[in-house]
Structures are given as structure tokens and as C-alpha cells.
Amino acid sequence: MxxxxxxxxxxxxxxxxxxxxxxxxxxxxxxxxxxxxxxxxxxxxxxxxxxxxxxxxxxxxxxxxxxxxxxxxxxxxxxxxxxxxxxxxxxxxxxxxxxxxxxxxxxxxYKDPTRDLATIGITGTNGKTTVSTLLYQLFAGAGRESGLIGTIETRIGSEVLKSVRTTPEAPELQALSAVMRERHMRSIVMEVSSHALSMNRVKASHFAIVGFTNLSQDHLDFHKDMESYFAAKAKLFTYEYADLGFINIDNEYGARLAAQCEIPVVTLSRSNSAAQWHFTAIHTIASGAEISIRGNGGILIESKTSLLGGYNLDNLLMAVAIAHESGIDPVEIAALIPALTGAPGRVEPISLGQNFTALVDYAHSPDAVEKVLAAAREFTTGKVIAVLGCGGDRDATKRPLMGQALASGSDVAIFTSDNPRSESAAEILRQMTAKVDINEASKIIEDRLAAISYAVNLASVGDTVLILGKGHEVGQEVAGVITPFDDRLTLAQAIEAKK
Structure with missing residues (x-):
């Protein structure tokens, strides 16, 4: 600590x-x-x-x-x-x-450190890490020293610390915020999980700005139902915690939150021109997309991004809107967008000169799996080959939904293990595939390394291989024992072995 x-x-x-x-x-x-x-x-x-x-x-x-x-x-x-x-x-x-x-x-x-900095909290089922990372990168590009607190890492300016959980327990969070204030950070950008809100980890913290990305099924082992899950997220959008909210209204829960929110709200949408921030043009190109963003007061930001997939454009839109609200000039934002890389393990490309696209992504909810596969379909001329598992000791109700999303969204679905923890990997796979008709090309391969190798060996020109579920994680937990396992490294090794 x-x-x-x-x-x-x-x-x-x-x-x-x-x-x-x-x-x-x-x-x-x-x-x-x-x-x-x-x-x-x-x-x-x-x-x-x-x-x-x-x-x-x-x-x-x-x-x-x-x-x-x-x-x-x-x-x-x-x-x-x-x-x-x-x-x-x-x-x-x-x-x-x-x-x-x-x-x-x-x-x-620590004398209310979150009030002494421009503290920004991002919540939602998916996109928290990417929005936070993009916003941190925009601040850094604009010369604004900032802190970052999230799932993958914690940053104090350029210093990198390991994160234990998405949102730290309150004593760590307040001490860390005090350190950031002491080191003259101007802003803190942090992910705020539903667990953190339910367990009072951000109690007595205050946010200048909070953002809501979306809500879809996840963590129901903890929250029990979607209404409780939504209520936990909605707590952040009250005067107890925040001054201003940025809400993506393309998701039904986002639209609902914007309508009931007690704090002032700025709305965002990929295509709804009634939202205060929205895209007026998205042209997909080989390296990403050419975009035009319309914002508050008629602001127009035109740029190019290497981020892949419509949902990543949603993440970018929120980061851009909050960056502008935080005082960064639109011209500077437009100049910075092409250099933004997103977060590690979030649609992260592995390029070793192979003749197919290889990506690693953290998708671990039905909605996230569906969206990343749909995004891959947009730029893939050949087959979409996807590898996915479900973690143990977590929400079991989403497993068949994730299995269905994998099967329907890919040409070749490979079901495998992903941190079974104290559960049986075979039983998790049984639940995952219970409602799936597995086609001839698809496979159930419990060993994750073998599953990744199978996907790579199957790939040919124009195909896309996606390794889903673990993203940035560098360990595999089985029966309480964590052994080194990095999807990015394993995928790279499989590609090298194929050459």
C-alpha cells in the first residue's frame, strides 16, 4: 500500500x-x-x-x-x-x-484528496478500462500530469504500479489519491466497479465527472439480478458522489439512467444526433476508421483512429467528450486521437508478419463477446475463428449465453478453459456448450494452449483469430494454483511455430 x-x-x-x-x-x-x-x-x-x-x-x-x-x-x-x-x-x-x-x-x-484533484470515475459493464486508458492518454498527450487507477494497472504520472483490483479498497484509494495530490497530479482517472459501489470502497470520495458506458449481464453471482446491478451503478450518479455525468444512451440502461439522474447529464451516442455528443461520420478504413464527432456547442472534431470496432468508437467518444469538458482544446484532441492505442488486452493485435489477423481481448460477458465478434466480422474477409472460456467461481448464469454468443458470432468456435479456479473446467465447458449446436469445424479443447494452437493452425489468408476472455491477464488459476499464462505470448508463440 x-x-x-x-x-x-x-x-x-x-x-x-x-x-x-x-x-x-x-x-x-x-x-x-x-x-x-x-x-x-x-x-x-x-x-x-x-x-x-x-x-x-x-x-x-x-x-x-x-x-x-x-x-x-x-x-x-x-x-x-x-x-x-x-x-x-x-x-x-x-x-x-x-x-x-x-x-x-x-x-x-488525508483531507479529502479526491476533491482536490479533478477526479473522474468511469463505470459500466464493458469499456471502463478502455475509456479510462484513452482519457489518461489524452491528458498525457496534452501535457497534463494525471493518475490512472484501474483493472490493469495504476499510474502516478509515468510511474506504474500493479493493481490488485479494479477499484481499491477505501483506505488504499484515499492514500493513493493523497499521493497523487502530493505529486501534483491535476487529474485522477479511475474505474469504478459495481462491487466497489456496493461495498462502499468509494464512500467519501467525490468525482468531478462520472461516466456510464453500458450495462449487460455480468456479476449476477454478486448482485443476484439486473435491477440490483443497475442500482449499484446508478449510485455513482448522485450528488453524494459526483457533480456531472456523461452517459451513453445507446444502451437501454444508459437511456434510463440519463432520464432518472439527479445530477446534470451530458448524453452520448454513436448515431443518435439528439445526443449532445455523437458521431456524424464513421468511415471504416484498413487501419481503423476516419471519424467526425459533433459535441456541445457545435464543436466538430475530425480525425482518424486505429481502434477497431463500433464499441471502441463508443469508448473513444466518451473519452473525447470528457477530455473536452476537462479543458483540452478540440484541435489538440483531434491531433492526439490517431496516437491513442487503447488498453492492453483490449482488441490487442499480435502481428508477426502472418497472413491473418490475430487479436487478444478481455471479453468476458455475453454482450462483450457478441460485440467483439461483430467488430471482427466488419474487417474480416475470411473466417472468424474465436477461442473462449468462462471463469470459475463467477456468475454461472452467463456461461450458456457466452457459449451461444461465441457459436453464433464466429465461423469456428473453440470452447476452452479460462481460470476454472475451484471449479471443474470440464463442468464449466458443459454449461457453456449446453445450448450450442457445435458445427464440424468447431471444437471443445479444454487445454487453453492447445486451443490457441488449434485456432492458429486453422487460420489462413484473410482470417481473423480472436483469443477471448483473459486479455491482459498473465496467469491461469486452477485449484488455487496460479501458473504463468499470457494469451498474447501464447498466441505469438503459436504463430511463430506455424511459420
Whole structure:
């Protein structure tokens, strides 16, 4: 966990009042001289002076790790009634929602860092990473030092850090934002997941701008139904979190959100001229597309992009619109667009001189699979050959839908394994193909390396090979063991072996 160099502190009594601890009066009697200088939820990251968040877990209560936190220098604990019953080692603040309390403490400790920068949050089922990356690249191209927080990586200017999750837990997020402020970043661009909104990871954060890309079936193992999933996303578009929303209204959920949103909204669409930002022309060329974008106040931005697929143009449109709202000149935006590359593992080409197109993409929802295959169809003169698996210990209801999307969108569908985790890869494949009529050319090949090799060996002039599901990931998790596996490297090796 990265922390700012500046020293921050809060008295424990202030902390108790801030979170409305159930035992505030008792804490006041213990609080004399106790200063909180950090907030953590992981005992392994505790430093002297920290307050430890003992969060109730699905299997183990965080209070089980209080002794370890004490050994590393924790001076107080925040937990619920159940956690408080498990410890008497430190002054303990009792609250109903530990994550929410931790977010409020961290934001207060670091003096609301997200309000001191132009913080931009992007949410949606698909496109969060690409929009965030494109926007970060636009800021960088315009000479604006910015931070990036997302699925693939975290960046502070040019420094790159590994991301553990799409949206960090609140203590990490607030500390990271404070570091970015300390290093004079002007903006933070971050992905905001539905899990983060539901679990209060962005509680007490504030966004100058938030963006909604789309919503389609995913994460129903967590949210249970689409209404709950939508409600989680919609929370971001309230005055509690944000000042201004950018919403793509081509998706039914986007149109609904724009209609019910309590904050001011800027609408976007690929083809609906009633939207405030929309394309007036899209001409597909061999290297991408020539585009014309009409924006607020009659702004016209004409340029070329190497990004492939209509959904990537949607991502580009949002990045351009937010960049303009953030003060970047339209002429400069137009000049920067041709150099934008998108995010690693998002329709990423693997080019080694072969006579067919080879792409790696993170598509791991039915809608994403459908869209990336449709995009490939636009520029493919031969066969579309696609490899896809479904991850274990995740939303199982989307597996047959992903299988159907793969079969209907490709000429050759290859069903394979993708991070089965604790589940049986064979059972996942059975669920994935349960409603699919597999044609003669298509295959079920459980071993992912063999599946990729089969796809490559089948490819000929004019074909497109797509390896879907893992994108930027560099490991394969089977039965709790992660072994190195990078689709991009594996695909490149298969292409070399074919030559």
C-alpha cells in the first residue's frame, strides 16, 4: 500500500465522532494522546499509528487478525459488534458498517484528496478500462500530469504500479489519491466497479465527472439480478458522489439512467444526433476508421483512429467528450486521437508478419463477446475463428449465453478453459456448450494452449483469430494454483511455430 510522505493524523476521539461509533463516549475516555496516522484493513500492511479495520468476511472475521495488527503497531480498531466480542487488545470503535466507517476515516485523515484533484470515475459493464486508458492518454498527450487507477494497472504520472483490483479498497484509494495530490497530479482517472459501489470502497470520495458506458449481464453471482446491478451503478450518479455525468444512451440502461439522474447529464451516442455528443461520420478504413464527432456547442472534431470496432468508437467518444469538458482544446484532441492505442488486452493485435489477423481481448460477458465478434466480422474477409472460456467461481448464469454468443458470432468456435479456479473446467465447458449446436469445424479443447494452437493452425489468408476472455491477464488459476499464462505470448508463440 503506497502512502503519502506528508504526515497526517486524527485524534481517536475525533474518529469516534466522525463515524458515530456506538461506544463514542467510552472511547473518549481512552482517546487521550492516541493519534491515528493511517488506516488499513490488511494486518500485513499495518504500520505504527494505524487504525485497523476488522471487517467481517464471508469465511473469517477480520477481528481474527487483530493480534497480528497489534504486533505491527496498530493503536486502535474499528469493527462491528461481532468483532468487538473477539478482542479487548486495543481501543475498539464499534460501528454497523466497517467499510463505510473506514472510508470516512481515510478520507478525513488525508483531507479529502479526491476533491482536490479533478477526479473522474468511469463505470459500466464493458469499456471502463478502455475509456479510462484513452482519457489518461489524452491528458498525457496534452501535457497534463494525471493518475490512472484501474483493472490493469495504476499510474502516478509515468510511474506504474500493479493493481490488485479494479477499484481499491477505501483506505488504499484515499492514500493513493493523497499521493497523487502530493505529486501534483491535476487529474485522477479511475474505474469504478459495481462491487466497489456496493461495498462502499468509494464512500467519501467525490468525482468531478462520472461516466456510464453500458450495462449487460455480468456479476449476477454478486448482485443476484439486473435491477440490483443497475442500482449499484446508478449510485455513482448522485450528488453524494459526483457533480456531472456523461452517459451513453445507446444502451437501454444508459437511456434510463440519463432520464432518472439527479445530477446534470451530458448524453452520448454513436448515431443518435439528439445526443449532445455523437458521431456524424464513421468511415471504416484498413487501419481503423476516419471519424467526425459533433459535441456541445457545435464543436466538430475530425480525425482518424486505429481502434477497431463500433464499441471502441463508443469508448473513444466518451473519452473525447470528457477530455473536452476537462479543458483540452478540440484541435489538440483531434491531433492526439490517431496516437491513442487503447488498453492492453483490449482488441490487442499480435502481428508477426502472418497472413491473418490475430487479436487478444478481455471479453468476458455475453454482450462483450457478441460485440467483439461483430467488430471482427466488419474487417474480416475470411473466417472468424474465436477461442473462449468462462471463469470459475463467477456468475454461472452467463456461461450458456457466452457459449451461444461465441457459436453464433464466429465461423469456428473453440470452447476452452479460462481460470476454472475451484471449479471443474470440464463442468464449466458443459454449461457453456449446453445450448450450442457445435458445427464440424468447431471444437471443445479444454487445454487453453492447445486451443490457441488449434485456432492458429486453422487460420489462413484473410482470417481473423480472436483469443477471448483473459486479455491482459498473465496467469491461469486452477485449484488455487496460479501458473504463468499470457494469451498474447501464447498466441505469438503459436504463430511463430506455424511459420
Amino acid at each position: 503506497i502512502r503519502p510522505l506528508t504526515n497526517f493524523s486524527l485524534n481517536l476521539s475525533e474518529v469516534a465522532q466522525l463515524v458515530s461509533a456506538e461506544n463514542t463516549e467510552a472511547i473518549k475516555k481512552l482517546a487521550a494522546g492516541i493519534e491515528i496516522t493511517g488506516v488499513v484493513h490488511s494486518d500485513s500492511e499495518v504500520e505504527a499509528g494505524d487504525i485497523f479495520l476488522a471487517i467481517p468476511g464471508t469465511k473469517v472475521h477480520g477481528a481474527s487478525f487483530i493480534a497480528a495488527a497489534v504486533a505491527r503497531g496498530a493503536v486502535a480498531v474499528v469493527t462491528d459488534l461481532a468483532g468487538a466480542a473477539l478482542t479487548s487488545a486495543l481501543p475498539t470503535l464499534v460501528v454497523k458498517d466497517v467499510r463505510s466507517a473506514g472510508a470516512m476515516i481515510a478520507s478525513s485523515l
